[in-house]
Amino acid sequence: MQYESASVSERRTMPPAVAVSTVAFALRPPLGAVLGSTAGAEGVGSGRAPTLWIPLVRRTRAPFQGLWALPGGPTRWNETLADTALRSLHAAVLRPPGYLEQLYSFGGVERSAEAQRLVTIAYWALYGEHDLAASPSLAAPSPADDDGAPSAAARWDDAAPAAGLEPDPADADEAGDTEPADPNVAWFSADDLPALAFDHAEIVAYALERLRSKTEYSAIAHRFLGPVFTLGQLRAVHEAVRGEPADPANFRRQELARGTLVDTGEFETGTPHRPARLYRFRDPHEPGPRRPASGPTPPQRTAPNSELPKKGTS
């Protein structure tokens, strides 16, 4: 079992390349980001009927040159799949997401006999207000803030030909503090996406499904918000995700009955109406009124480098 120099015919027998693509959601694009959609980007604080935003990267090479694609790229020999997702997200968004979860793996056989097999593991991620507010580059302790990203688009293009062999650059435009926005990265409203490369449109659709179903039975909507939030803000997130309004009274009761929210005793200030109570999310280990919690839990969480604890994965 040796790897010889790879002719076209031999490449067909080689192991497939492994890449990661990530659908990231936010309630508004980050400040200074290039916008691909023209809808209102006010987020949850101001306007009514907020929408979800997704960062995309423009392809600068064939195939699908010029089309927009999900942030992603080949996985490296020394990083987990989640690490790859985080690294490519960091290259495109310049910030680490607040949540990351595996979505699905796509291993379709290429039609072209010359192309190497490509297996894609899709992830989905959330950027909260808190995550986007952080100043780029002096960003929070990110597991993937190593290399200076040489344009997110260029990164992706290394995927198809052969994986894992980039020059590993410490060169390129090492980012300052408020670097100019990458013109090959733009944020789009989920309701107003352009044509996407590969099968990324289906991946986005599936990620949206998962986000919706997950907000129903699990508590992740709060990750779109900062550490403290009002029930009105939380409700606005649910409405943005579900796409339809919710009854404030019933939403309040159900959300409080979950037992996942903690009253901070603080209140909102400076509103043109009665100030709302501020809550925070109860971290899982904290005691207090909890519900048994349901739904299958993937053996992986947002914690970096935790794809699986020990033992060689098989």
Add this chain to the structure above:
Amino acid sequence: MQYESASVSERRTMPPAVAVSTVAFALRPPLGAVLGSTAGAEGVGSGRAPTLWIPLVRRTRAPFQGLWALPGGPTRWNETLADTALRSLHAAVLRPPGYLEQLYSFGGVERSAEAQRLVTIAYWALYGEHDLAASPSLAAPSPADDDGAPSAAARWDDAAPAAGLEPDPADADEAGDTEPADPNVAWFSADDLPALAFDHAEIVAYALERLRSKTEYSAIAHRFLGPVFTLGQLRAVHEAVRGEPADPANFRRQELARGTLVDTGEFETGTPHRPARLYRFRDPHEPGPRRPASGPTPPQRTAPNSELPKKGTS
């Protein structure tokens, strides 16, 4: 980007190998199968409190030599991930499953610097009474009934060293009709599993979670049974999966209210009690009383070769 002969140091930069492992469930082991557990294997028809059974393959090489592992192996250049799952299942069970769904992908970094990266996509599958009753080898139209399997265990061992380069054998013991059971394959009760290789124990646990949650909101329990079945049999399946009894009256109402069952007009015969009505599952396209159906639907179903329709996967 060329592949040279692979020294140890160079192998670290090579793309990871891609393998598939599958957790298959059945209500009873197939006839003639080697049993690893001693519990009653009566299935749903006879005894009370049925349990779930899982086929395992014994490893004949390091690492984890001698331990039991999930059926699986490296994916080939011309097959989809689901194809790989079906093929390795066929090698171990000699029959195609009635249901197959992707579970999760594991891409942890190996500790050993010498080992090649290995990315595993886990699947889970169901074998119904109908699927197991079929005589081996003259089996149903299977998408993976090509090569004669040279012992399921040997198959797996090709995974770790290097993927996709097996001699592609048309040799080996081409199966007759009722070939002797492979001693390296055995069926175990899910309640009584041996120590498993790699992180396969976690994969099994996660598959069980998924099976349980899926039987709650979706209708897949019927896939454990034949084309027609009584509500009592269907209830027994639910009880085996959930691990606790269900009220017959309420179960009946809820199941009928789903609108997924069709009364065949036929009745069970030869029972020592009142004969039960026979139902069949309403296939999705069929008209009739249906519910909107819920839960996110992965872009893949049990249909072979349908990982994703067209377009090069990225």
Add this chain to the structure above:
DNA sequence: CCAATAGTGTCTATTAGACACTATACT
């Protein structure tokens, strides 16, 4: 007759949702 399961009726507790109402801020 009895045993055993199929199948029906009905009551109760919980829940989602609709909606009226009160409370409290700013302008």
Add this chain to the structure above:
DNA sequence: AGTATAGTGTCTAATAGACACTATTGG
């Protein structure tokens, strides 16, 4: 006062579950 949102009370419909009861087979 007027407006806008926070927060409470309460009614209704749908649902899950407990459980009594009838129906129909074989032994």
